[in-house]
Amino acid sequence: MGIICTIYLKENAMQKRLYGLFLSLAFAFSVLCSPVTVAATETNSAAQEEPQEPTEMEINYEKPIDSNTIDGWPKGPKVYAKSAIVMDMDTGAILYAKNIDEALYPASITKIMTTMLAIENCSLEERVTFSDNAINSLPWDCSRIGARVGEVFSMEDCLYAMMLSSANEVCIAVAEHIAGSEAAFCDMMNEKAKSLGCTNTHFVNCNGMPDEEHKTSAHDMALIASAAFQNPTFRKVTGSVLYVIPATNQSGEKRYCSQHHKMMKENEQYYYPYAVGGKTGFTKAALNTLVTYATKDDRHLVCVSMRTNGAQYYLDTASLLDYGFDNFTNLTVSKNETAGKLLFPSQFFRLQPDNGKLSPCQVTVPDGVTAADLSLSGRINGDSMTRTYTWHDAVVGEVTLPVSTLFQEISDPDSVTTQAVREIPSLLKSSHAKSKVETVPEKETVNHPLLSRFSIRLTGWQLGLCGILIVAIILYIIILIRAVIRSVQRRKRRKRKAQRRAANKTGGTRTSKTTKEKNN
Numbered sequence: 001m002g003i004i005c006t007i008y009l010k011e012n013a014m015q016k017r018l019y020g021l022f023l024s025l026a027f028a029f030s031v032l033c034s035p036v037t038v039a040a041t042e043t044n045s046a047a048q049e050e051p052q053e054p055t056e057m058e059i060n061y062e063k064p065i066d067s068n069t070i071d072g073w074p075k076g077p078k079v080y081a082k083s084a085i086v087m088d089m090d091t092g093a094i095l096y097a098k099n100i101d102e103a104l105y106p107a108s109i110t111k112i113m114t115t116m117l118a119i120e121n122c123s124l125e126e127r128v129t130f131s132d133n134a135i136n137s138l139p140w141d142c143s144r145i146g147a148r149v150g151e152v153f154s155m156e157d158c159l160y161a162m163m164l165s166s167a168n169e170v171c172i173a174v175a176e177h178i179a180g181s182e183a184a185f186c187d188m189m190n191e192k193a194k195s196l197g198c199t200n201t202h203f204v205n206c207n208g209m210p211d212e213e214h215k216t217s218a219h220d221m222a223l224i225a226s227a228a229f230q231n232p233t234f235r236k237v238t239g240s241v242l243y244v245i246p247a248t249n250q251s252g253e254k255r256y257c258s259q260h261h262k263m264m265k266e267n268e269q270y271y272y273p274y275a276v277g278g279k280t281g282f283t284k285a286a287l288n289t290l291v292t293y294a295t296k297d298d299r300h301l302v303c304v305s306m307r308t309n310g311a312q313y314y315l316d317t318a319s320l321l322d323y324g325f326d327n328f329t330n331l332t333v334s335k336n337e338t339a340g341k342l343l344f345p346s347q348f349f350r351l352q353p354d355n356g357k358l359s360p361c362q363v364t365v366p367d368g369v370t371a372a373d374l375s376l377s378g379r380i381n382g383d384s385m386t387r388t389y390t391w392h393d394a395v396v397g398e399v400t401l402p403v404s405t406l407f408q409e410i411s412d413p414d415s416v417t418t419q420a421v422r423e424i425p426s427l428l429k430s431s432h433a434k435s436k437v438e439t440v441p442e443k444e445t446v447n448h449p450l451l452s453r454f455s456i457r458l459t460g461w462q463l464g465l466c467g468i469l470i471v472a473i474i475l476y477i478i479i480l481i482r483a484v485i486r487s488v489q490r491r492k493r494r495k496r497k498a499q500r501r502a503a504n505k506t507g508g509t510r511t512s513k514t515t516k517e518k519n520n
Contacts, residue, residue: 056082057080060308066098067094074367081305081307081308082308083104084303084316087301090299090330091363095323095324099218100218102218103200104307105208108279108289111163116192117188118155118158119233128152128155130148130150131176134147142168143166143167143168145169145170151251153245155174161255163237163279164240166260166281172206200219210284218306221291221304221306238277238278239293241259241265263275263278264276270318272314278291278292286306290308292304296325305317328365332360333360374391375391377390383402384401384402386399
């Protein structure tokens with residue numbers, strides 16, 4: 001460099017000035033950049049020394065998948081949701097489960113329940129008028145459709161506004177129209193959830209606005225969503241991409257309701273070809289929640305994802321639905337195709353011979369599993385009996401039938417644990433069951449002759465408990481008697497001691513008097 005500079009400096013004066021300026025600028029630039037480079041290096045080094053705390057999504061991603069613990073069950077994918085489930089709506093079988101029973105904030109997927117109740121309790125032509133409370137009781141920045149006080153919608157318009165545009169004021173108007181108040185409508189929501197088997201659900205509003213007491217679980221939401229999907233009107237509404245609300249008494253313009261669920265739109269990057277409906281949700285408290293319906297090869301799945309941050313829930317849902325479609329098969333199973341246990345409660349009924357009324361049951365099983373691999377159990381609830389099919393303790397399908405089609409009443413109650421239980425295996429054999437079927441009564445009653453005189457019936461454990469109580473009472477009486485005897489004996493001993501002391505004292509007094517008399 002020095003040689004080059006020397007050569008250039010021998011040129012004319014103008015060249016000397018130019019090259020001198022160039023060298024000065026180059027030197028100044030190198031001086032200015034050096035500290036910045038050093039500082040950046042130090043900053044990067046410090047960043048490497050201090051590891052970043054994992055985000056909530058990263059923590060949730062590593063949480064265990066409950067369904068993966070089932071022996072032989074297809075391994076499900078990891079997802080960023082805190083809670084997720086995939087359920088076959090035709091059989092009720094849970095194909096994928098991750099923390100599905102934790103109560104979380106649902107946000108706007110609450111509107112599935114509101115829409116279902118609106119369809120069940122109203123006609124599509126009914127007119128819904130918006131009250132001041134429906135319009136003005138909500139935060140200004142929540143999801144709305146711009147309805148006005150006194151404006152009138154048809155119920156059909158309301159359904160699309162709730163499911164597609166997620167309009168919160170429409171939910172309140174519908175609730176007031178059906179039940180008189182939102183609080184009364186929430187009672188209906190909770191009662192409906194309970195009837196569907198939900199155990200971790202409590203609704204305090206009809207639209208999913210944040211509230212500490214407004215919660216549900218992924219499992220409960222799957223039950224609610226599956227029940228709603230059985231209704232053809234609901235399927236039509238949730239499967240729509242666009243709906244136009246015509247002019248009303250207060251607005252001369254049309255309102256356009258566009259589907260928020262991006263997996264249903266062909267022009268979206270998250271489009272999923274098998275998606276046929278669903279509902280999105282978001283609040284700061286709940287983060288993103290999503291319900292997605294999908295149909296492929298005559299199978300119908302519902303996927304629920306709760307507490308995910310951002311559009312990741314679309315990617316997770318697509319992965320979960322692919323898992324459900326690619327790893328499981330639906331079978332139609334009859335009683336005679338099952339090689340398992342059949343449990344009958346000890347009630348006053350006897351199984352009838354096969355009369356053709358034992359309808360088959362649909363089940364969802366991992367690929368490669370056959371009907372012969374399943375176990376069957378039965379339970380009676382009131383006037384109906386539920387047949388439950390399991391594989392490695394995982395429920396894969398259930399069917400419920402009236403008891404009258406399966407059993408006939410036994411007139412003699414005393415024959416329940418003998419005649420009825422004895423006849424069940426022979427009746428099953430006469431139905432050409434392919435394998436040995438065991439019958440196990442839930443409870444076996446014990447009829448003691450003494451108890452029978454007083455019409456008292458005790459189970460085995462109750463009789464044993466009574467025996468223990470009787471022995472305890474006898475022991476207590478013996479201890480009490482011995483305590484009384486000891487107390488009496490102690491009193492007698494004290495009395496004899498007192499008499500001896502008194503006698504000794506009297507004898508000593510007489511001796512001292514005699515001695516004094518002799519001295520005198």
